[in-house]
Amino acid sequence: MILGSVTGASRWASFADSQDPAGAYPKLEITYIPAPGTNGNGLEDYYETLTWGIGGGTNLHVTLTNTRNIVITKGLVSIPGRGIGINLGLAYNRRADWTRNDTNLGSNWQLSIPKLRVDGSDVIVYDSDGSEHVFVNRTEDEDGRFTYQPSAPGIRYTLIEVSNTETYRFQHDSGLVHEFSSTLNIGDGSPAFKRLLKTYDTYHRVGGDPVNHLTYTYTDGYITSITDSSDLPRSVTLAWAAGHCSGSKVLTSITEPSGIQSAFAYSTSTGYAYLASVVEASGTADARTSHFGYETYSTSTPYAVITSVTDPMNNTTTVAYHSTGDKP
Numbered sequence: 001m002i003l004g005s006v007t008g009a010s011r012w013a014s015f016a017d018s019q020d021p022a023g024a025y026p027k028l029e030i031t032y033i034p035a036p037g038t039n040g041n042g043l044e045d046y047y048e049t050l051t052w053g054i055g056g057g058t059n060l061h062v063t064l065t066n067t068r069n070i071v072i073t074k075g076l077v078s079i080p081g082r083g084i085g086i087n088l089g090l091a092y093n094r095r096a097d098w099t100r101n102d103t104n105l106g107s108n109w110q111l112s113i114p115k116l117r118v119d120g121s122d123v124i125v126y127d128s129d130g131s132e133h134v135f136v137n138r139t140e141d142e143d144g145r146f147t148y149q150p151s152a153p154g155i156r157y158t159l160i161e162v163s164n165t166e167t168y169r170f171q172h173d174s175g176l177v178h179e180f181s182s183t184l185n186i187g188d189g190s191p192a193f194k195r196l197l198k199t200y201d202t203y204h205r206v207g208g209d210p211v212n213h214l215t216y217t218y219t220d221g222y223i224t225s226i227t228d229s230s231d232l233p234r235s236v237t238l239a240w241a242a243g244h245c246s247g248s249k250v251l252t253s254i255t256e257p258s259g260i261q262s263a264f265a266y267s268t269s270t271g272y273a274y275l276a277s278v279v280e281a282s283g284t285a286d287a288r289t290s291h292f293g294y295e296t297y298s299t300s301t302p303y304a305v306i307t308s309v310t311d312p313m314n315n316t317t318t319v320a321y322h323s324t325g326d327k328p
Contacts, residue, residue, distance in 0.1 A: 042063075042071060042132065043073075049062065056288060056290045056312045056313075069095045070306065070319060073089060073092075076254060082212055084212045084214055086228055088226065093110070093131075105275055113178075116193065117193045121136070122148075133150065145161070147159070158171050161182060175201050177200050177201075177202045179197050180195060185221065186223075198210075198213055199214040200212060200214070214226055222238070222240045236254060260280075260284075261281070274304055293308035
């Protein structure tokens with residue numbers, strides 16, 4: 001049996017058994033529907049992805065969608081907790097729907113926590129690697145409670161807006177919920193990403209309140225601590241600084257409860273910041289540094305793409321692109 005494409009587009013494709021041209025039955029037909037958003041711009045189970053460990057706890061991923069995206073993930077903090085631990089790292093997404101200052105970590109980088117913004121009547125949520133999930137058709141279920149529908153079928157997330165608590169609840173089928181403010185923005189408020197307030201397991205509650213949770217504390221719109229729900233709560237602290245680019249602050253350090261710190265340095269080009277290095281166990285004899293290189297493209301809106309990653313052992317992985325920083 002040979003499967004041939006019946007129809008294809010950037011958002012979906014259908015395949016049918018070529019041995020049945022007359023349409024007789026039985027026949028096999030497979031329809032593939034990727035997630036909503038920008039054509040496979042993140043790491044999802046239903047996308048074929050190539051992954052390489054490139055040293056220093058860093059992984060390079062290439063999604064084999066029609067866009068051939070580059071995603072780089074790097075773990076930094078892993079603290080087991082009661083149900084939900086504090087697991088924090090970085091993600092670079094070449095095709096994420098933001099660039100330059102928008103992530104406060106330099107062009108196309110983000111912390112490995114989800115982000116949410118309102119786009120007219122729609123809501124867009126970016127998960128921990130920058131994958132985009134679009135929610136549409138806001139409908140009122142009950143007084144003050146509204147449900148949004150995913151813009152494509154097969155998505156294992158739901159989004160609920162609760163007006164009396166001024167929150168959005170982004171929930172996975174597994175029960176993990178990320179709760180965002182519907183009124184407060186992060187950073188300087190441009191673009192209008194909403195503040196992540198709490199992450200919890202909706203299926204484990206006592207007296208109606210979630211038992212296993214993480215809470216996020218802000219100062220001047222920037223996350224300054226993430227705290228778990230252990231009997232003796234533990235917190236990871238984050239520090240920010242201005243002056244690296246126009247407008248927003250950038251993340252300069254993450255400090256674990258033990259005092260171990262990861263420090264971040266940036267380069268600046270055309271008024272924008274780019275993550276240049278990460279030093280783990282900064283200031284100690286065990287300090288380990290990873291470096292990142294970029295190529296800048298001069299267009300009406302200048303942008304850069306990652307071209308090299310050098311691990312703490314000075315091994316360099318290079319990334320080349322077909323043209324203008326497009327497909328790797």
